[in-house]
Amino acid sequence: MNAEIIAVGSELLLGQIANTNAQFISEQLALLGVNVYFHTVCGDNEGRLLEAVRHAESRADLLIFTGGLGPTRDDLTKETVAHALNRQLITDQQAMDSILDFFQKTGRVMTENNKKQALVIENSTVLPNRHGMAPGMIAEENGRLYLLMPGVPSEMKPMFLDFARGYLTRRNNEHIQSRVLRFFGIGESMLETKLLDLIDAQSNPTIAPLAKESEVTLRLTAKHPQKEMAIQMLDQAEEKIKIRVGSYLYGYNEESLPEVVFRLLTAKKQTIAFAESLTGGMAADWLTAFPGASAVLKGGIVCYTNEVKAAVLGVPEPILNEEGAVSASCAQQMARLVREKCGTSIGVSFTGVAGPDKSEGKEVGTVFIGISDKQQTKSFRFSFSGTRSKIRIQSAKTGYDLVRRQLSDLPLHVKD
Amino acid sequence: MNAEIIAVGSELLLGQIANTNAQFISEQLALLGVNVYFHTVCGDNEGRLLEAVRHAESRADLLIFTGGLGPTRDDLTKETVAHALNRQLITDQQAMDSILDFFQKTGRVMTENNKKQALVIENSTVLPNRHGMAPGMIAEENGRLYLLMPGVPSEMKPMFLDFARGYLTRRNNEHIQSRVLRFFGIGESMLETKLLDLIDAQSNPTIAPLAKESEVTLRLTAKHPQKEMAIQMLDQAEEKIKIRVGSYLYGYNEESLPEVVFRLLTAKKQTIAFAESLTGGMAADWLTAFPGASAVLKGGIVCYTNEVKAAVLGVPEPILNEEGAVSASCAQQMARLVREKCGTSIGVSFTGVAGPDKSEGKEVGTVFIGISDKQQTKSFRFSFSGTRSKIRIQSAKTGYDLVRRQLSDLPLHVKD
Numbered sequence: 001m002n003a004e005i006i007a008v009g010s011e012l013l014l015g016q017i018a019n020t021n022a023q024f025i026s027e028q029l030a031l032l033g034v035n036v037y038f039h040t041v042c043g044d045n046e047g048r049l050l051e052a053v054r055h056a057e058s059r060a061d062l063l064i065f066t067g068g069l070g071p072t073r074d075d076l077t078k079e080t081v082a083h084a085l086n087r088q089l090i091t092d093q094q095a096m097d098s099i100l101d102f103f104q105k106t107g108r109v110m111t112e113n114n115k116k117q118a119l120v121i122e123n124s125t126v127l128p129n130r131h132g133m134a135p136g137m138i139a140e141e142n143g144r145l146y147l148l149m150p151g152v153p154s155e156m157k158p159m160f161l162d163f164a165r166g167y168l169t170r171r172n173n174e175h176i177q178s179r180v181l182r183f184f185g186i187g188e189s190m191l192e193t194k195l196l197d198l199i200d201a202q203s204n205p206t207i208a209p210l211a212k213e214s215e216v217t218l219r220l221t222a223k224h225p226q227k228e229m230a231i232q233m234l235d236q237a238e239e240k241i242k243i244r245v246g247s248y249l250y251g252y253n254e255e256s257l258p259e260v261v262f263r264l265l266t267a268k269k270q271t272i273a274f275a276e277s278l279t280g281g282m283a284a285d286w287l288t289a290f291p292g293a294s295a296v297l298k299g300g301i302v303c304y305t306n307e308v309k310a311a312v313l314g315v316p317e318p319i320l321n322e323e324g325a326v327s328a329s330c331a332q333q334m335a336r337l338v339r340e341k342c343g344t345s346i347g348v349s350f351t352g353v354a355g356p357d358k359s360e361g362k363e364v365g366t367v368f369i370g371i372s373d374k375q376q377t378k379s380f381r382f383s384f385s386g387t388r389s390k391i392r393i394q395s396a397k398t399g400y401d402l403v404r405r406q407l408s409d410l411p412l413h414v415k416d
Numbered sequence: 417m418n419a420e421i422i423a424v425g426s427e428l429l430l431g432q433i434a435n436t437n438a439q440f441i442s443e444q445l446a447l448l449g450v451n452v453y454f455h456t457v458c459g460d461n462e463g464r465l466l467e468a469v470r471h472a473e474s475r476a477d478l479l480i481f482t483g484g485l486g487p488t489r490d491d492l493t494k495e496t497v498a499h500a501l502n503r504q505l506i507t508d509q510q511a512m513d514s515i516l517d518f519f520q521k522t523g524r525v526m527t528e529n530n531k532k533q534a535l536v537i538e539n540s541t542v543l544p545n546r547h548g549m550a551p552g553m554i555a556e557e558n559g560r561l562y563l564l565m566p567g568v569p570s571e572m573k574p575m576f577l578d579f580a581r582g583y584l585t586r587r588n589n590e591h592i593q594s595r596v597l598r599f600f601g602i603g604e605s606m607l608e609t610k611l612l613d614l615i616d617a618q619s620n621p622t623i624a625p626l627a628k629e630s631e632v633t634l635r636l637t638a639k640h641p642q643k644e645m646a647i648q649m650l651d652q653a654e655e656k657i658k659i660r661v662g663s664y665l666y667g668y669n670e671e672s673l674p675e676v677v678f679r680l681l682t683a684k685k686q687t688i689a690f691a692e693s694l695t696g697g698m699a700a701d702w703l704t705a706f707p708g709a710s711a712v713l714k715g716g717i718v719c720y721t722n723e724v725k726a727a728v729l730g731v732p733e734p735i736l737n738e739e740g741a742v743s744a745s746c747a748q749q750m751a752r753l754v755r756e757k758c759g760t761s762i763g764v765s766f767t768g769v770a771g772p773d774k775s776e777g778k779e780v781g782t783v784f785i786g787i788s789d790k791q792q793t794k795s796f797r798f799s800f801s802g803t804r805s806k807i808r809i810q811s812a813k814t815g816y817d818l819v820r821r822q823l824s825d826l827p828l829h830v831k832d
Contacts, residue, residue: 011626011635013452014594015443020434022457027431036429037464041438041455044624048453055471071605072625105781105801111605131803152628154806210432274697274718280704281690281697284718288696291772291804299724301717302690302700308715308758312728342724356707388707 001034001171004060006052008068008077009151010043021066021156028160031178032168034062044074046083053084061144062168067151069134071113078137078148082121085141089119092126095135102133121148127163131155138167145171177230181218181241183248184257184401188216194244198237205237214394215257247410250401257400258286264407265296265346272403273342274300275313275334275349277325278367283350283396298342303334313337324360326351328368331379335370346406347372348399349379354388367395371402371412380413417450417587420476422468424484424493425567426459437482437572444576448584449592449639450478460490469500477560478584483567485550487529494553494564498537501557505535508542511551518549537564543579547571554583561587593646597634597654599664600673600817604632610660614653621653630810631673663826666817673816674702680823681712681762688819689758690716691729691750691765693741694783699766699812714758719750729753740776742767744784747795751786762822763788764815765795770804783811787818787828796829 005022012019022039029036037059042052049068056063068077082089096118103110117134120126124146127136132155139146147164149156183191188211192199195218199207205222220237224230242249251260265272274283284300287293303309306320315333323329331349339347352367353359363383370379382398384391405412421438428435438455445452453475458468465484472479484493498505512534519526533550536542540562543552548571555562563580565572599607604627608615611634615623621638634657638649658665667676681688690699700716703709719725722736731749739745747765755763768783769775779799786795798814800807821828 007455010624012439012455013442014446014635014637015439015441015452016596016626016635018434018436018439019455023428023431023434025431026429030430036431037459037461038468039423039428039435039455039457043453045453051475052454059467070627072608074624102801106799108603109606111609113608114605131806154629154803273724276697276700278704279701280709280713281692281700281716281718282704284692284697284720285695285701288694288698288718288720288770288808289805291770293696294721297696297718298721299718299728300697300720301728302697302704302713302715304700304704304716305710305714308689311759312715312717312757341728343727354704389705392704 001062001168002060003029003034003036003062003064004038004040004056005036005064005066006056007039007041007066007151008044008049009041010074012041013043021151021153024153024157025064025066025160028165032165034168044068044076046076046080049076049080050084053081057084057144063144063146065146065148066156069117069136069148069150071111071117071133075116078119078121081139081146081148085121085139085146087139088122090122091115091118092120092135093118094128095120095126095133098128099133125167127159129155129159130162131158136164138164177224177227177234178219178221179234179238180253181220181238181249182251182255183216183218183245184214184250184397186216186245186248187211191216191218191245191248195241198240202237205233207237207241214390214397247405250404257397257404259290261400261403261407262287262290262293262296264404266292268407270346270407271296271298271344272346272348273298273338273344274399275338275347275370276300276302277304277309277334277349277351278354279350279392279396279399280304282392283348283399286396286400298344300342301338309334313341324362326353326360326362326366326368328379328381331368331370332372332377333370335372335379336377339372345373346403348403350395350399352382352391352395354391356388365391367391367398369395369399369402371399371406373406378412417478418476419445419450419452419478419480420454420456420472421452421480421482422472423455423457423482423567424460424465425457426490428457429459437567437569440569440573441480441482441576444581446592446594448581450584460484460492462492462496465492465496466500469497473500473560479560479562481562481564482572485533485552485564485566487527487533487549491532494535494537497555497562497564501537501555501562503555504538506538507531507534508536508551510544511536511542511549514544515549541583543575545571545575546578547574552580554580591641591643591646592637592639593643593650594635594637595650595654596669597636597657597665598667598671599632599634599661600630600666600813602632602661602664603627607632607634607661607664611657614656618653621649623653623657630806630813663821666820673813673820675706677816677819677823678703678706678709678712680820682708684823686762686823687712687714687760688762688764689714689754689760690815691754691763691786692716692718693720693725693750693765693767694770695766695808695812695815696720698808699764699815702812702816714760716758717754725750729757740778742769742776742778742782742784744795744797747784747786748788748793749786751788751795752793755788761789762819764819766811766815768798768807768811770807772804781807783807783814785811785815785818787815787822789822794828
């Protein structure tokens, strides 16, 4: 199956946003064994979109559209595809109900143009939109598939994963099995060096490293006519990798470090609280993202100024005045105090210099992370680099990795 | 002048990277008044690339290529364009010198294939690459321009800004001026309905709505031979829009709501603290992102459980037990208490049901936001919809919008 991805939206041609939808869909199609030969971006213009559809039909048998399904006049993807297929647009009652429901729930007044969102191409399979109003759809004609999805990534991605992917898999018989191993605390080049002979020797499964956002991933991809065999090939490759760098491996596929820590805390019936200076609430926020977070996260204190560190958290003034807020003692006090105040089994603290300027004479990137439980309170010093945002994120992730190591009985601090 | 941007590289079609080059170039071309009607992405395949060139020639008079200028076999952009133009590739001595120089300086051994990078299309203008080895080039044929640049963004961007932009400006006389107006608290369809006559009547400037992440933007775009006149046309259109929906307008272009609130707090010398239940630290985190945040953000309390609401923040037990944590009284207490504890001029609180399950018998999406200053403490009830993540983000943004309205002397709560 050969696919072409057509993104519709003048905002793309004006450079206001990048076409990240095409990246996501391409990545997903690669996993399904579908070839992508072209991406096309075209504006909110019926004539030019129709031209793009005709051209794509000449070279692809799966046409995937993103964008142009909304309520306004410049949204015209389904109108144009319906025209190309010589079909009508009809109202989908389920979509209409969920639009009416949305306006009723939120108490907003529904304007007439919203009804346009419930129109779908006749004889198409409607794909529900759980995160917005405009449904997606798949139409078939002469063995060619036309998949239409919204342009908002937070609506398009779940629609693809929950509905479109299954539809495509059923039409496709090659088994490509992929697994992403996620590492924290080890650099890409170090990981590659430790696994070089494995990476070079393997062609099935392939092993591909990728660094992003202070983490490294390895994507293992195996091909086999039988799914079970492909999975077994991945298991074997993973075992070999684990022997060498297993303690850095925190999770799989789309799992995040906070998700893994959330699961560990839940499984071990532990509770946690954060005292956050430079991370400013980020660490607590990450855990709050999970349903049921209240079973493990009790709360936290954002102590961005020394005033709040002393008055709300109770860090002794001599520590702040003599050793400074960016110090091992302060990090330890913060971790211990937030644990006691919130009544949790674990307390984690973050204090450091996010930049762009030095603070207390300490270099940008100097960060102390404290971790405290009933047995002991420790802190570790780190020197991170990069932008303010990168230093803050790296700090929060490192705090999570310390908790992961603690709960998994791994050594807390590892240097390569 | 109509442009088409053709990105060459199989890594794009595999979804390993997003086509951010097209975004950058489109943004730059918009500033130059060049229309972009299509983006195309095509793999490292000569036949398909040639097809893309031929097709682009049929609809554009400026073809911009990124990628495929490197030393390896799968780099074939200039070979293909030379073929399309029926021209030869010749060695550019300056490029060759800088390649040799690079290897001498770095002490690396030059492999033979690197010489390929010094080949350029005959009779083209060579664009130096100050950040890499492969030069760019511009060829003209039948009034059509072919601009070839490297795919690595850190090489392409300076090449465009330092060399290609000047070349294009000299051939182009129109000025396009764009401005994005950013709104919060009003839906896309409602905004369009209120401005429908303006949107329909205007062709220069054009007014285009776009919804994303619980916000709506309007993009105004004016064309005029003189830049100052284009700006004046935007000013006039903005004034008309402000009369109708001005109180929802919070910022311009890439500004975010937290950024606007950070600026307002700084300008008015106000300080803020957050008491966060369902947002779990997100609101404080957003403000911490800005350098100098400590001048306005003192801290906050993440009170995810009732225990912490009572013990750390001091919300009276009867409120929690009788009215519940998700109540107007609790929101008001939280906002007032966090302001007092952290010693700030403003306190903002968030409490609600993020889902996926009901809580205290209250529906998912029920959120109370409190805001407190020395004069008074208020709270507002909202019914948000969508995923847990969407409800949490919408809550935090709404809290920021309340602060923006308070600091701008606008009515705090508006219903459409």
